[in-house]
Amino acid sequence: MLKEAIVTRYVTPLREGGSLPGLVEADDHGTYVLKFTGAGQGRKTLVAEVVAGELARRLGFRVPRLVTLDLDPDLGLGEPDERVQELLKSSGGTNLGMDFLSGALGFDPLAFSVGAREAGRIVWFDALINNVDRSWRNPNLLRWRGEVWLIDHGASMIWQHNWPGAEKSAARPYDASDHVLRPFTPDVAAAAAELAPQVTEDLLAEVTAEIPDVWLADEPGFGSPDELRRTYARPLLARASVVHERIEGIQ
Known part of the structure; x- marks a missing residue:
């Protein structure tokens, strides 16, 4: 199964994506791009990410490492952006993270x-x-x-x-x-x-x-x-x- 980690800090939204993923830090000291269950097509989008990403990896493509990230919806209480706050509140539990490739x-x-x-x-x-x-x-x-x-x-x-x-x-x-x-x-x-x-x-x-x-x-x-x-x-x-x-x- 994918490695599991817990989100400890929400850093910033990544506004290039239509679903507004976020940059987060986790308890394993990793920095990840977080994909929310509460965004867009919800969990089906995350299923597609896992199936495609893990299949690509096994076929020899370069894909950022995927992990599951447990998100406490209370992390959104202090977020000033209402759209981000709503995503955080609606995505409690298991979400998807991918390694942040710094400098890419x-x-x-x-x-x-x-x-x-x-x-x-x-x-x-x-x-x-x-x-x-x-x-x-x-x-x-x-x-x-x-x-x-x-x-x-x-x-x-x-x-x-x-x-x-x-x-x-x-x-x-x-x-x-x-x-x-x-x-x-x-x-x-x-x-x-x-x-x-x-x-x-x-x-x-x-x-x-x-x-x-x-x-x-x-x-x-x-x-x-x-x-x-x-x-x-x-x-x-x-x-x-x-x-x-x-x-x-x-x-």
């Missing part, structure tokens, strides 16, 4: 270059998880210590918001025409040959086991968190071997 720069395709192999790997991965939020307008990539790091996957796996239509949704093509790495001639075929065989039932079981039970509880139509975990894994397993054939907009 937002990826700029005009300033940084990415090779065809790495571009292909990232495009293939985004197609697998159906990440619609890696465009030139909002790359959700960081440049840190000379390497490209993947962040912010909460908008992926949109089929989780309508489980009865998940199979149909997961079978749709992936539009990469706005992808930030499209100009770098991504070698998707090579990425598929390398990565698709690694996406196995066992690997996905390991990844989905990282999702805290509390974020899976009381989902309509499911009898247990483990049943829902298996449902999260199925579309990814089905997509892995064929998704490279369904990527549009990069030729």
Whole structure:
């Protein structure tokens, strides 16, 4: 399971994100970007972050370490920003944190270059998880210590918001025409040959086991968190071997 820590101090909001994540300190002496259960799509966004982030890590991508952060809503009592105060008050309990990469720069395709192999790997991965939020307008990539790091996957796996239509949704093509790495001639075929065989039932079981039970509880139509975990894994397993054939907009 993900490492657990307790938020000890709310430092500042990070206003670049639409969901208004916050910079916090925790009792393990770590500094994290906190994603709130009370923001946006709530816990489903955090589930997507965990599944995509932990899958990416196991496939060899650079992703900030993820932890669960226990938040006392009373931390919001002295916050002057009413929107931040409301987020803190509505997000008591288990939230998501990711390591703060101090000094990291937002990826700029005009300033940084990415090779065809790495571009292909990232495009293939985004197609697998159906990440619609890696465009030139909002790359959700960081440049840190000379390497490209993947962040912010909460908008992926949109089929989780309508489980009865998940199979149909997961079978749709992936539009990469706005992808930030499209100009770098991504070698998707090579990425598929390398990565698709690694996406196995066992690997996905390991990844989905990282999702805290509390974020899976009381989902309509499911009898247990483990049943829902298996449902999260199925579309990814089905997509892995064929998704490279369904990527549009990069030729």
